[in-house]
């Protein structure tokens with residue numbers, strides 16, 4: 264049986280598709296996170312190759328990451344060896360952390376909307392479980408309005424012996440965005456995968472957050488703290504565990 268898309272998609276080639284999602288960007292975002300109450304013991308849910316763990320730790324925040332991708336976690340240890348023992352391979356729907364053990368949690372760069380509505384709610388329930396009362400939760404999502412308005416159906420990028428084709432489409436009446444990637448690697452090998460992300464509005468997520476014990480506090484359109492608008496680059500929700 265083939266693996267779910269969120270296993271196939273986040274192997275080594277993923278990093279070639281998003282080279283700008285780097286440590287420099289994570290450092291800027293970490294400052295915003297810290298200014299909005301992300302401190303103490305923090306869980307980075309779906310930490311990828313650990314760039315926010317690194318950036319938050321550089322600010323003195325005791326951050327622990329969890330991710331399902333052994334390729335990305337391996338890359339994290341190569342790049343940031345002192346994250347060893349602080350990032351763990353696990354499923355975000357069954358977080359490997361004790362109940363009420365975290366002072367904050369973050370889910371960054373569109374790491375939500377992968378598991379169907381029941382699975383997505385299950386992930387939020389897990390976040391609610393590990394947060395202590397008063398803890399902050401930051402959920403950084405695609406902005407659905409902007410994704411729908413700006414969708415580029417096809418693009419190719421190449422350089423340094425690498426070529427990446429991306430085909431994008433909407434499904435479910437615009438509720439999901441699908442990206443099909445063909446990755447021609449430097450060694451000539453070709454791999455393809457798809458990303459399939461449910462686009463959630465704040466209005467859809469607010470009741471779910473409430474259901475898992477997280478009160479909605481604010482929404483931002485980017486890590487500069489600007490308001491959400493149809494054109495804002497992101498949709499960043501800030502909540503607090505009751």
Ligand SMILES: C[S@@+](CC[C@H](N)C(=O)[O-])C[C@H]1O[C@@H](n2cnc3c(N)ncnc32)[C@H](O)[C@@H]1O
Nearest residue numbers: 269273309310311330331332354355371372374
């Ligand atoms: C878009 S990437 C973002 C990674 C990271 N937050 C960043 O900003 O670089 C989404 C991440 O979710 C991880 N992921 C997907 N499904 C997961 C699951 N069920 N449990 C834990 N991590 C998962 C992927 O392996 C990938 O690293």
